[in-house]
Amino acid sequence: MNKEHSLNKKTDYTGSKQGMWMFLFTELLLFTGMFLLYSVFRSRYQQEFHAASSELSRTIGTLNTVILLTSSLTMALSVNAIRKDKNKISLIFQGLTVFFGLFFLANKFFEWSAKIHHGIYPNSPGLLAHGKGETMFYGLYYLMTGIHGLHVLAGIVLLLIMMVLTKKGSLNSDSFVRLENSGLYWHLVDVIWVYLFPVFYLIS
Amino acid sequence: MNINNNNNIGYKTYLAVWCCLMILTAATVMAAGMGFGRYGSLASVLIASAKAGLILLFFMHLKYETFVFKLMLLAAILTMAVIIGLTFFDVGFRDGGR
Known part of the structure; x- marks a missing residue:
């Protein structure tokens, strides 16, 4: 590989990451809008938000936080491994990340199912009987954790593709920016959860 | 020019960051249980921001960019x-x- 070639590659490498960060900022703004909506209604319905929040399971919320933070660790380690030419180890860490992502979604599934079973879902008669504040809380809860869940799902699909590419050898220590960018996406979804967790589960 | 140059982060750093994140998670859950009221929500936002900062700086490599x-x-x-x-x-x- 001549010098000019590798220089071009470096430019592409930085450019790809910058592009990814730009995209992540639009994601941040998407969630900022929803967090704003949440804080305005929380200041208007403090008691109701508190009452509604106490119905959510702190245990499941904490468990999911631990799962997602750990998945971020395995994600970072997979990028680290591929940089050091350890493709197999990277593949294992990518697989672990996907596993933790699925684990998170499974918990979310059971959590939502239990709530829906108890008659708490958008526009349900049981919820409407509780009044405006709780309806707002659960409306935002389903909206925000739902959109977040879709992002986790998208991250899982992205990582599955990366696993295939790693296995094929098209991701390696010379060309790993696609894995790194997938990692950036995964970590951002984690950052958003870091804020969602106290906002919905820990209102004291 | 080697694109690997800027990355000498070891497994230990990542593990240390993960440990900090776990401690902060425990802290935020405990703080919420104590009922600080208004200061409680401020504390949870501050702790969340510390966690987000750790993820951004180390896991997302912002510190090394x-x-x-x-x-x-x-x-x-x-x-x-x-x-x-x-x-x-x-x-x-x-x-x-x-």
């Missing part, structure tokens, strides 16, 4: 701050500051 990346993030955060600030300003003074 060039200045441009940090400037980009700063611009995004400032944009969010303006949007959040102006919205609160609006909502806070609606209906004569009810």
